[in-house]
Amino acid sequence: MMGRISISQGVAIGLLAIVAVLVIIIPLLPLYDPYSQNLGGSLLPPGGSSFDGRFYLLGTDTLGRDMLSRLALAGQVSALIGLGAVTVSLVVGVTLGLIAGYFRGPVEVFIMGLADLQLSIPRVLLLIAVTAIIGPSVVNLAVILGLSSWVAYGRVARGMTLSLREREFILSARTQGASATWNIRQHLLPNVLPQMLIVGSYEFGMIIVLEASLSYLGLGVQPPLPSWGMMVSEGQNYLALAPQLAILPSIALFILVAGFQFLSQTLTKENDLEMVA
Amino acid sequence: MAGFIIKRLLQSILTIAGVITAAFFLTRLAGDPAILLLPPEATAADADRLRAALGLDQPLIVQYILFMGKAATGDFGMSLRQAIPAMDLVIERVPATLELALSSFAVGIGLAFVLGILMRMTRHGWVRDVITWIALGRQAIPIFSFGLVLILIFSIQLKWLPSYGRGTFAHLILPALTLGTYELALYLRLFNASLAAEQRNDYVRTAFAKGQGRIQVLLKHMLPNALLPLVTVAGINLGMLLGGTVVTETVFSWPGVGRLIVQSVSQRDFPVIIAGVFLISLVFVVINLIVDILYGFLDPRVRLA
Numbered sequence: 001m002m003g004r005i006s007i008s009q010g011v012a013i014g015l016l017a018i019v020a021v022l023v024i025i026i027p028l029l030p031l032y033d034p035y036s037q038n039l040g041g042s043l044l045p046p047g048g049s050s051f052d053g054r055f056y057l058l059g060t061d062t063l064g065r066d067m068l069s070r071l072a073l074a075g076q077v078s079a080l081i082g083l084g085a086v087t088v089s090l091v092v093g094v095t096l097g098l099i100a101g102y103f104r105g106p107v108e109v110f111i112m113g114l115a116d117l118q119l120s121i122p123r124v125l126l127l128i129a130v131t132a133i134i135g136p137s138v139v140n141l142a143v144i145l146g147l148s149s150w151v152a153y154g155r156v157a158r159g160m161t162l163s164l165r166e167r168e169f170i171l172s173a174r175t176q177g178a179s180a181t182w183n184i185r186q187h188l189l190p191n192v193l194p195q196m197l198i199v200g201s202y203e204f205g206m207i208i209v210l211e212a213s214l215s216y217l218g219l220g221v222q223p224p225l226p227s228w229g230m231m232v233s234e235g236q237n238y239l240a241l242a243p244q245l246a247i248l249p250s251i252a253l254f255i256l257v258a259g260f261q262f263l264s265q266t267l268t269k270e271n272d273l274e275m276v277a
Numbered sequence: 278m279a280g281f282i283i284k285r286l287l288q289s290i291l292t293i294a295g296v297i298t299a300a301f302f303l304t305r306l307a308g309d310p311a312i313l314l315l316p317p318e319a320t321a322a323d324a325d326r327l328r329a330a331l332g333l334d335q336p337l338i339v340q341y342i343l344f345m346g347k348a349a350t351g352d353f354g355m356s357l358r359q360a361i362p363a364m365d366l367v368i369e370r371v372p373a374t375l376e377l378a379l380s381s382f383a384v385g386i387g388l389a390f391v392l393g394i395l396m397r398m399t400r401h402g403w404v405r406d407v408i409t410w411i412a413l414g415r416q417a418i419p420i421f422s423f424g425l426v427l428i429l430i431f432s433i434q435l436k437w438l439p440s441y442g443r444g445t446f447a448h449l450i451l452p453a454l455t456l457g458t459y460e461l462a463l464y465l466r467l468f469n470a471s472l473a474a475e476q477r478n479d480y481v482r483t484a485f486a487k488g489q490g491r492i493q494v495l496l497k498h499m500l501p502n503a504l505l506p507l508v509t510v511a512g513i514n515l516g517m518l519l520g521g522t523v524v525t526e527t528v529f530s531w532p533g534v535g536r537l538i539v540q541s542v543s544q545r546d547f548p549v550i551i552a553g554v555f556l557i558s559l560v561f562v563v564i565n566l567i568v569d570i571l572y573g574f575l576d577p578r579v580r581l582a
Contacts (some may be wrong), residue, residue, distance in 0.1 A: 117295040120565075121558045122520030125538070126299075129554045132542040133307045209419045213524050216421045217539050232421055236528075239425060240433045247429075250422035258417035 009266045015259030022252065023079055026072040032056075034073040035224060038064035043242045059244055061234065067244075071252055074226040078208050078256075081142045081221075085207045086200050088146025093153025094196055098184050100154070101161025112158070115151045123148055124213060131219050141220060145207050152199050157192050164191055198267045205260035212253055228253050281573050289566045296558045297348045300551045301341055307547040314357060353552040358541075363548035367534055367556050373443055374522050374533035374557075377452055381518055381525075384457025386511055389464035390504075396465075397472055397495060412462035420521055424455040424528035441530035448529075456525045460514055467510055471503040505575060512568035516561045 032054075041050020042064040049055045050064065058067040100111040118126075130144050164170060170187055178186075214220030215229030223230070228249040235246030311327045328334050332343050347353070353363045392412075396405045415423070431451060432440035439448050475481065476499065484494045523535030530536070534553050541549040 113291075113295075117292055117299075119516070120292045120562050121296060121299070121554065122516045122561065124520035124523050125554045125557055128523065128538060128542060129303055129550055132545075132550055133303055133547065205417075212419055213421065216419075216524065217527055217542075219539070219542055229419075229421070232425065236425060239429055243429055243433075246422075246425050250418070250425070253419055253422060254417050257419070258414070261413070261417055 008262050012259055012262035012266055015255050015262065019075065019252075019256045019259055022072050023075040026068065027076065031069045031072075032066035034065060034069040034226065036065065040064065043238065043245075045242070046244060046248075058248060059242075061231075061245055062238065067248055070226045070231065071228070071248060074221075074228050074231060074249065075252060075256075077138065077221055077225055077227050078211055081138060081145065081211050082204050082208045084139075084142030085145035085149065085211075086204050088143055089149040089203065089207075090153055090196055090200055092147065093150035094157045094189070094192060096150065097154040097157025098161055098188055098192065101158040102165055102180060102184055102188065108158070111154065115154055118148065118151055123210065127210065127214060128217070128219055131214065136214070136220055136222060138221065138225070141211060141214070145210060149203060149207060152203060153196055156195060156199055160192050160195060161188055164188055198264060201260055201267055202264035205257045205264075208253070208256055208260075278573065282570055285566055285569050285573075289562050292562050293559060294345070296555060296562075297345055298341075300348065300353075300555050301344045303551055304344070304547065314355075348555065351552075353555065354548040356549050357546045358544050358549075363546075363552040364556070366549055367537065367552045370532060370534045370537045371556070373531060374519075374526070374535060376443075376449065377456065377522055377525065377531060377533055378515070378518055380449055380453040381455075381457035381521075382511065382515065384453050385460055385464055385518075386507065388458065388461055389468050389507065392461075393465055393468035393472065394495065394500075396469060398492065408465070409462075412465050415458050416460075416462040420455060420459055420524045421528050423458070424451070424525060427451045427455060428528075443531055452525050452529045452531055455528065456518065456521050459521060460511075460517060463514070464507060464511060468503065468507045471506045472499060475499040475503050505572070509568055509572055512564060515564050519557050519561055 038050055038052075038054065038060065040052055041048070041054065041056070041060055042062055044050060044056050044060040044064075046059045046067075047055075047057065048059050050060070056066055056068070058071065061067060061070065096111050096114075100108040126148055127144060130148075131140065134140055134144075165188070170183060173183055173187060211220055212227065212229030212232075215227040216233045218230075218233065220229060221227035231249040232246045232253075235242070235244075235249070238245050311324045311331065311333060315323055315327060325334075332340060335343070351364045355361065356363045356366055359366065392408050396408055399405065418426075428440040428451065431438045438451055439445075440451070442448055472495075480498060481494060484498050489497075522533060523538060525531065526533045526536040527539055534557060538550055538553040541547075541553070
């Protein structure tokens, strides 16, 4: 049993380490500029060199731009949007969930009705409609992705609050005259937060995929800024000639998403074990 | 039962009203429809006349009620690019999307069914592990990446299947595989869990005691019970599937509603975008309603909840 857990922990750490190297360490190295074009060396395969003798570890794209540094920059953009979106959805979701669970009554009915309503519009479609209208900038994307993803946090936070609010420490605080805000901030929030971070680790991967899908459709990150989804879409036209253009960003996405899947899985497992013990 | 149906029906109507409200706000966010509709050389007087004709000079609440009434009859205005009602353009594309969604649904359930039974019957632990890992790995690959890998293998390398368009059965295979396998890990986990739960029931012990074989007990007795939760969750998950059609249709140039929506975004044809999103949400709400009511018939415990 211990062995199994440490295997998936190891996989999670390994995958996320690759992402960290790509997104944090590669940009620190003296590599090619992700924007500079080299038309003497376009569509080079991984390990290829251009006519002027420059070596490209992962090859170049149609304009002769270095794939490695573009993948790294795109990863930074995605990670930034993902972190922003998870923060927005966590804050909104936890706030609404705690309010719904603590006050109950019509407030709860309204908030949970809002959650049901939001779930009844497929998330990709909602995002397409909203970005089409307000325009896709990096900040807009983070906010829209965040606002459309609060339901998971809200539901878990409400569920936990429903049982927590009946516990002795909350009751005693209330009989001593503690206000609702005090109770929510001092007693409920610290108890709910660890669980929320687990939800966040799962949602982060989902949000990255959503952002990549929007960018693939041309509705997410806009050029000249690169993103993995956009790189796949650009590569689709050269699938027969240079399949690595679409495959490399796909692999990067796979590693990141699988890493976070494993992370949230091990976190959930450990948490269950703690609860049992 | 009648009470349960009425309650769920009212819930669904409320949800649809909420979707229309969201559509109203989105339409207003898109900007003044009169400016969007008129050619650039139109005068301010032209714009005023059109606003009056469209009811845009009314108070917001009146506009909202008018919008509600029109939306309820499927009227989301004219397409800004073609002189055709937006909803007509969307309706034209519905069969293609339904074809894709239903085949993907069938692929997902079918694969989960076959692989789930295989996992249950095999005596080799590694078979179970391999299936689980493949399903988990598939889940980590975004739809567009998986679609392109399939195109690369089956269209470009092997030249077996077409990579874009709609028409023959061969055109359907790659898109349905792409979309249908995305949620396979979830279906498998559910199916396995419900099979495991059935295993503990007395009727299984009775069947074994009567001398029936493993396969017979599994297929004849456990399966009908274990399939129910799988179908329900898959039905609820249809929202994910309908959202996934947008990306899948773009990958394979499949002429469905999703591709129409994406194309309308680049043409800034807002009525078509909103009509498309509304229609897909409507389909989703109706399917959920049907699944719930069917489930209420099949399992009386649900009605009480």
